[in-house]
Amino acid sequence: MTRALTYATLMLVLAGCALWPFGKDDEDEDEDTTEQVLYRSAQSSLRAGNYKDAIEKLQRLEARFPFGRYAEQAQLELIYAHHSAFEPEAARNAADRFIRLHPQHPSVDYAYYLKGLASFSADRGMLDRFASSDISRRDQTSNRQAFADFAALLARFPDSQYAADARQRMIYLRNLLAAAEIRIAQYYMRRGAYVAAANRARTVIEDYGQSLSVPDALAILVEANWRLDLDEAANDALRVLALNYPNYPGFDDSGAFVFNEAVQNRDRSWLNMMTWGLLDRPDVPPPIRIQMPAG
Numbered sequence: 001m002t003r004a005l006t007y008a009t010l011m012l013v014l015a016g017c018a019l020w021p022f023g024k025d026d027e028d029e030d031e032d033t034t035e036q037v038l039y040r041s042a043q044s045s046l047r048a049g050n051y052k053d054a055i056e057k058l059q060r061l062e063a064r065f066p067f068g069r070y071a072e073q074a075q076l077e078l079i080y081a082h083h084s085a086f087e088p089e090a091a092r093n094a095a096d097r098f099i100r101l102h103p104q105h106p107s108v109d110y111a112y113y114l115k116g117l118a119s120f121s122a123d124r125g126m127l128d129r130f131a132s133s134d135i136s137r138r139d140q141t142s143n144r145q146a147f148a149d150f151a152a153l154l155a156r157f158p159d160s161q162y163a164a165d166a167r168q169r170m171i172y173l174r175n176l177l178a179a180a181e182i183r184i185a186q187y188y189m190r191r192g193a194y195v196a197a198a199n200r201a202r203t204v205i206e207d208y209g210q211s212l213s214v215p216d217a218l219a220i221l222v223e224a225n226w227r228l229d230l231d232e233a234a235n236d237a238l239r240v241l242a243l244n245y246p247n248y249p250g251f252d253d254s255g256a257f258v259f260n261e262a263v264q265n266r267d268r269s270w271l272n273m274m275t276w277g278l279l280d281r282p283d284v285p286p287p288i289r290i291q292m293p294a295g
Contacts, residue, residue: 039070051085076107079114091118113162116149140180147173178204178211185220198224215245
C-alpha cells in the first residue's frame with residue numbers, strides 16, 4: 001500500500017513537471033531563434049516597409065547577440081529604420097551611438113549622412129510634399145543642426161558617395177537659414193529695432209555669404225545704419241550693394257536707392273519654388289550590407 005501510494009505521488013509530480021513551463025516565459029518563446037534567422041527576418045520587414053517591426057527585430061537581435069557577426073550591421077540598419085519610420089530623434093541617437101562605438105567602420109560615413117537627413121526631415125511632415133509652405137517661417141533649430149551634420153560629413157569624408165547629396169542639401173539649407181534671418185530682420189525693422197535688424201543682416205552676410213538673401217541683407221544694413229545716424233556705414237553697405245547687385249529692386253530708374261521698397265514688400269515666393277525635390281523625404285539608400293559566408 002505504501003509503495004503504491006509513493007508511486008502514485010511520483011507520477012503526479014512528474015505530470016506536473018511536464019505541464020509547468022520551467023524557465024520559459026512569453027518573452028523568451030522564440031529563444032531558440034538563431035542570429036541569422038532573426039537578421040533575415042528583420043531584413044524582410046525592412047524590404048516590406050514595415051519599419052516598426054524591423055526596429056523591434058533589430059533591437060532584439062542586438063540585445064540577444066551583442067557580439068554576434070550581425071551586431072554592427074544591425075546597429076547601422078537601425079538608424080535607417082528609425083529614419084524611414086519618421087522617428088528623427090531616435091535616428092539621430094542611433095547614429096551618434098554607432099559613430100561613437102565604430103568610428104573606423106567602413107560605413108560610418110553613412111551614419112553621419114543619415115544623422116544629417118534625420119535633422120533635415122525633423123520638421124517636415126507629409127503635407128510638405130504637396131503644399132508650398134514656406135519653411136523659412138518656421139523654427140530653424142533642426143535646419144541649423146542638419147547644416148552642421150552635413151558639414152561634419154564633408155569634413156571627415158569629402159569623397160564619400162553621400163558627399164554630393166550633402167553638398168546640395170547644404171546649399172538649400174544655407175538659402176533657407178539666410179531667408180529666415182531676413183524675415184527676423186524685417187520684423188525688427190518694422191518695430192524700429194534697428195540695431196537688432198543690422199545684427200541679423202550682418203549674420204546673413206558673414207555666415208551665409210553665398211546665399212540668395214545677401215542683397216536683402218545689404219539693403220537692410222543700409223537703412224538700419226542710416227536710421228541709426230551711421231552715415232558712413234550706410235554708405236559702405238550701399239556701395240557694396242550697388243556694385244554687386246546693380247539690378248536690385250531697391251534701386252529706382254535713376255539709380256537712387258529707395259528705402260523699404262524691396263526689403264519690406266518683396267515677394268519671397270522664390271523660396272517655395274526652389275529645389276522642391278529636396279523638401280521631400282528622399283529615397284534614402286539602404287545601408288551597404290556586409291557579405292557573410294554561408295553557413
